[in-house]
Amino acid sequence: MFGLVDGNNFYASCERVFQPALRGVPLVVLSNNDGCAIARSAEAKALGIKMGQPAHELKHLVRRHGLQMRSANFGLYGDMSARVVSILREAAPRVEVYSIDESFIDLTGVPHREAFAQELRTRVHSWTGIPNCIGIGPTKTLAKLANKAAKTGTGVVDLGDRAARDALLPEFPVEDLWGVGRRLAPKLVAMGVRTAADLRDAPADDILAKFGITLARTQRELQGHPCMSLEEVEPDRQQIMVSRSFADRVQDHDAVAQALATFAVRACEKLRARGLVASGLWIFAHSDTFRPELPQHNATRSVVLPAATSDTMLVLGTVRQLLRGLLKNGIGYKKAGVALLDLAKPHDMQADLFTPAITGNDALMATLDQINRKFGRGIAGLGASGWKDKPGWGMRQHMLSPSYTTSLSALPRASC
Structure with missing residues (x-):
């Protein structure tokens, strides 16, 4: 459940x-x-x-x-999400963080599910201030459907019983179903499938033949047959990308290089946090496509690294090499990014006869990460990213609220 x-x-x-x-x-x-x-x-x-x-x-x-x-x-938002998840982990034996604002929990064997969910919902709101709803079902699709229904009711909907599903599914539009959306909905409606109940009861062979395995699984889940399990551990990623749009067009090549260095630093931090190494690197810088009357240039380069690494300094050196002669004078660049490619666990890498499988100073990177975790991101950094300077390529954030939960200087002050 x-x-x-x-x-x-x-x-x-x-x-x-x-x-x-x-x-x-x-x-x-x-x-x-x-x-x-x-x-x-x-x-x-x-x-x-x-x-x-x-x-x-x-x-x-x-x-x-x-x-x-x-x-x-x-x-x-990320810190508040982590606080909500920590409450869920204390209350449920298994938790899957599906997105920043959604988590699946395992309710198998929990007696009085609805009362449990109401108490959990109240606890999350009381401890974090985040209002929330909980949907319950024998499959992920039904739990998702129940959650949508809960937003207009008491905050908790339990579709564990067949009678509850028979009452709700005929009233639930098919376009609001998880995995259907606006693209498939018109085709389903043309077939006479207008509600979740219609999709559940449609001929399975027709759904599979016309829409493929994904929608066929959705149909099975609406029937109460689980096709998706709880994933407590996030699958390893194949690539990590960090990119940003600039507040203004940037013609200074040094500023674009600094932006790419900053993105490379962040990408490597994410890489090490997942215990992965990268075997490839891709960088790009794009001009303002929304101003076609201006000179345009989409600069991009990629390279296979000599050996897999998670060392920021090695990645930054490769970024500098890729940047040589890449950018054009007179172009206002509006977006840039760095992607680490061909990711894998270090123990899965195979060395050849002449070079090691992994390269880099792991001890130095671990120390750098530990300092930034303890004292805040950006306390220690690398000069290429200009981490102590106010960047000329920064984002426009004129209405940014303080970092209430991640910066001591931003803590609200109480007055008598």
Whole structure:
């Protein structure tokens, strides 16, 4: 039996935890460079604000309806997510972190599931300030469906019983199903499949022949047959990419190089945190495609590393080599990124007769990571990334909230 715990309007809820004045008013969180809405409070949704709507289209709502906007603070959201997950791990024997705001938990054998879920939901809200809903079902798809239904009810919906499923599935639109979406929904509706119950009861051979194995699994899960298990350990990634759009077009090649170095440092940190090494490297820098009247250049290069590594200094040296002659004068670059490719565990790497399988100073990198974990990211760094300088290529974040949970200097001050 699965439970899906989902933080309601998660990014907006995180902002409200430390800013009570935002509660009850329309609030949107903006994407990188304050471009468009990526999260909306219930009040913002009621104003008709759509996901992905450009920020400049929302300015009139600030004046008329008191709309509040905040720049995305992913450090805060990630830390709040970790706090929620820690509560779930204490309450459930097995937890799968599905996304920053959603986690599956194992409720097999739990008596009085609905009462347990209500108590857990209250605990998460009380300890973190994050409102949430919990859906329960014998499969992941049914738990996801139950969670959506819970958002408009008491906050917990249990579809463990066949009678409960028979009551809800005929009322649940097929386009709202996990794994269906807008692309497949019109084709299903044309076949007369309009609800989750219709998909559950449709001929299995037809679904498999017309839509493939993925939707066939969804159908089986709607019937109560689990096709997806709980994944407590995240599968190893095949690549890690760090990229950003710049606030303004950057013509200074040294600034672009500094940005790429910064992204390489962060990518290597992620690589080591997962216990992986990389055998390939790719860098790119793109001009502003939204200004076609300007000179355009999409610069990109990749290389196979002589030996797999997770050493930031070796990766930075390769980035410098790839940058030689890559950028053009007179081009305003708007986005750049670094990707580490062909990832694997060190013990899975095979050496040849003349070179080692792994290279780099593991002890130095471990010390660097330990310092930054203990005292905060950026306390120790490498000069190529200009980690102590205010970058000229930084993102536009004019409405960024403080790092309440990750910086001592940003702690709220209480006054008598």
